[in-house]
Amino acid sequence: MSSVTTVVSTRARAHLTASGVRIVRGGHAVLQGVDLTVSAGDRLGVVGENGRGKTTLLQILAGRLVPDAGEVRRTGGIGIADQEMPVGDDRTVGDLIDVELSDVRAALAGFDGAAAALAEQRAGAEDQYADALAVAEALDAWDADRRVDVALAALGAVDDRSRVLSTLSVGQRYRIRLACLLGAGHELLLLDEPTNHLDAGGLAYLTAQLQAHPGGVVLVSHDRALLSDVATAILDLDPTSDDLPRTYGGGYRGYRDGRAAERERWEDEYRTQVAERQQLANDLSTAQNRLSTGWRPPKGTGKHARATRAPALVRAVHRRQEDLDAHVIAVPRPPMRFRMPELGSRPGATLVQVTDAGVPGRLEPVGSVLLQSGDRLVVTGPNGAGKSTLLSLLAGRLPPATGVVQHGPNVRIGLLSQESPEASARRAYEVYDAAVGRLVSTGKLAESEQVSLSELGLLGSREASRPIGELSIGQQRRLDLAMLLAARPHVVLLDEPTNHLSIALVDELTEALRITPAAVVIATHDRQLLRDLKDWPELRL
CATH class of the missing domain: 3.40.50.300 (P-loop containing nucleotide triphosphate hydrolases)
Structure with missing residues (x-):
C-alpha cells in the first residue's frame, strides 16, 4: 500500500x-x-x-x-x-x-x-x-x-x-x-x-x-x-x-494588551501587600507606645489595676510582632516603569532653524527646517542619505559646509546617537551624577530641575552601581537616554531610538514623546515606530 x-x-x-x-x-x-x-x-x-x-x-x-x-x-x-x-x-x-x-x-x-x-x-x-x-x-x-x-x-x-x-x-x-x-x-x-x-x-x-x-x-x-x-x-x-x-x-496586539493587564495586576497586588505590611508595622508601633506610656492607669488607681493591665499590653505587643514577622511580601517588586521628566518649553520662540544646510558627501542641502516647542518631525530615507548628519547639524555638533543652522539663545538640545560612547570603568550612577553636576555648575540647569537616575525608571540600583563596561548594550543605551533627559532639553533629537531598547520601553518612550512640550525629531527605519508616528510631519532625505 x-x-x-x-x-x-x-x-x-x-x-x-x-x-x-x-x-x-x-x-x-x-x-x-x-x-x-x-x-x-x-x-x-x-x-x-x-x-x-x-x-x-x-x-x-x-x-x-x-x-x-x-x-x-x-x-x-x-x-x-x-x-x-x-x-x-x-x-x-x-x-x-x-x-x-x-x-x-x-x-x-x-x-x-x-x-x-x-x-x-x-x-x-x-x-x-x-x-x-x-x-x-x-x-x-x-x-x-x-x-x-x-x-x-x-x-x-x-x-x-x-x-x-x-x-x-x-x-x-x-x-x-x-x-x-x-x-x-x-x-x-x-x-x-x-x-x-x-x-x-x-x-x-x-x-x-x-x-x-x-x-x-x-x-x-x-x-x-x-x-x-x-x-x-x-x-x-x-x-x-x-x-x-x-x-x-492574539498576536502582537494580544501580547501588548495582555502584558499591560498583567503588569497592572502585578503592581496592584504588590501595593496591596506592601500596604498590609505597613499597617502591621503601624499596629506594632502603636502597641509598643501603649506599653511604654498608655498602660499607666489614671492617678489614684491602685497597684492591682496597674499590675493586671501591663501583661495584656505586653501580650498585644508580642501578638503584633508575630503578625508582622509572619507577613511575607510574596510578590516580587515589579519592574520599573519609564518616567519622562518635564522637559523644557519656550512657546513661540524659535529653537533651531536650518536653511539650505548641507555637508558634501554626507548630506545634500536641506531647504528649511524650523523647530519650536511642541513641534514633531520624523526623518526618513535610505542608509547614507544623511539622517544622522542632519541630527548632528541640528544639535550643533557639526557645522554645515553650506547653508546656515541657527540656534536660539540658551536652548538646551539633547541628542541620542545610534551608538553609545566608549564604555568606561566608572559606575553608571557616577557618570550620570557628574553630568548633572556639570549642568548645574555651568548654569545650564537649575538645582530645582535636577532629576535622579532612579526617578527616570531606566536603570535599577543594581545596574546603576555597576561599571559601564559591564552593562549590556541595552543598559548602556538606557544610560544614554537618561543623561539626555536629565538635561531637560528644549529639543530632543533621537537617532534610531529603538536600537537595543526593549519593546516595553520603546512603547513607553513613544507615548511620552507624544505629549512632551519639547520639540522632538526622530530619525528611524523602524517600521512599527513609523506606523505609530504616522501623524507626525515627515522629512524624507
Whole structure:
C-alpha cells in the first residue's frame, strides 16, 4: 500500500513542544518553566530583554543544547538561522546552499535510487518509489533551488555560487543563509533576529514568506512590525510576578494588551501587600507606645489595676510582632516603569532653524527646517542619505559646509546617537551624577530641575552601581537616554531610538514623546515606530 497520502502532509504535521524547560548558567537560571507548543500554521514570537535567554531557547528547541530540566519533542525537519554564522576559509556560497538543502538533496537522491530500482523491477521497488516520491513532493524538492534563487534575489544576496563566503560581509552571509532556509521547505523554522541586515524589500519578502509558511515558526525578534505582521502568539521571557514566562494569544496586539493587564495586576497586588505590611508595622508601633506610656492607669488607681493591665499590653505587643514577622511580601517588586521628566518649553520662540544646510558627501542641502516647542518631525530615507548628519547639524555638533543652522539663545538640545560612547570603568550612577553636576555648575540647569537616575525608571540600583563596561548594550543605551533627559532639553533629537531598547520601553518612550512640550525629531527605519508616528510631519532625505 502506498504511503504517499501520509507523507505529503508532512508540513501539516509539523509539531514542536517544550515542557518545563530549565537551564542554569553560573548558578543562575537563564530559563525556567518554559512551556510552548508550535504546530503547523503557528508563528510564535519570542520577546524579552537582552540576557533573558531567547537565543538559548532556540538552541534548545533545535536540539543543539540539552536543558537541565524539561523536555523538547519535535516532528518534522528544522531549519535554524542564528544571529552569527562562522565560516571557513574556503567554503563557497554553493557549499552553504548544499548544506542548507541537504534534506532536499537526500530526497532527490533517494528518489533517483527508487526510480532506478523500479526500472529494474526489483522486489518492493514500487512501494520504495512511492515513498521516495512522497518525501520529495513533501519538500517540493525539484523546485528548491529555484526557490533559493528567488529568495537570494529578493533579499539582495550574492547568487554567485562560486564566491568564497569569507570574502563576503556578515550581512551578505546572513542573507544567503536566510534565503536557503526560506527555500529549503523545512517544516519548522527557528529564526533569531532575522530582520538584521535586511532592507525594505528584504523585509517585505521575509514577512510574506513567513505569513505563507505552511509549517511552524519560532521567531526571536525585537522588530515590532514583523511581530505585528507575522506572529500568531507571543512568548514573553521578561520577569513576571511568579518569575515564569507568559504566552499571549492574539498576536502582537494580544501580547501588548495582555502584558499591560498583567503588569497592572502585578503592581496592584504588590501595593496591596506592601500596604498590609505597613499597617502591621503601624499596629506594632502603636502597641509598643501603649506599653511604654498608655498602660499607666489614671492617678489614684491602685497597684492591682496597674499590675493586671501591663501583661495584656505586653501580650498585644508580642501578638503584633508575630503578625508582622509572619507577613511575607510574596510578590516580587515589579519592574520599573519609564518616567519622562518635564522637559523644557519656550512657546513661540524659535529653537533651531536650518536653511539650505548641507555637508558634501554626507548630506545634500536641506531647504528649511524650523523647530519650536511642541513641534514633531520624523526623518526618513535610505542608509547614507544623511539622517544622522542632519541630527548632528541640528544639535550643533557639526557645522554645515553650506547653508546656515541657527540656534536660539540658551536652548538646551539633547541628542541620542545610534551608538553609545566608549564604555568606561566608572559606575553608571557616577557618570550620570557628574553630568548633572556639570549642568548645574555651568548654569545650564537649575538645582530645582535636577532629576535622579532612579526617578527616570531606566536603570535599577543594581545596574546603576555597576561599571559601564559591564552593562549590556541595552543598559548602556538606557544610560544614554537618561543623561539626555536629565538635561531637560528644549529639543530632543533621537537617532534610531529603538536600537537595543526593549519593546516595553520603546512603547513607553513613544507615548511620552507624544505629549512632551519639547520639540522632538526622530530619525528611524523602524517600521512599527513609523506606523505609530504616522501623524507626525515627515522629512524624507
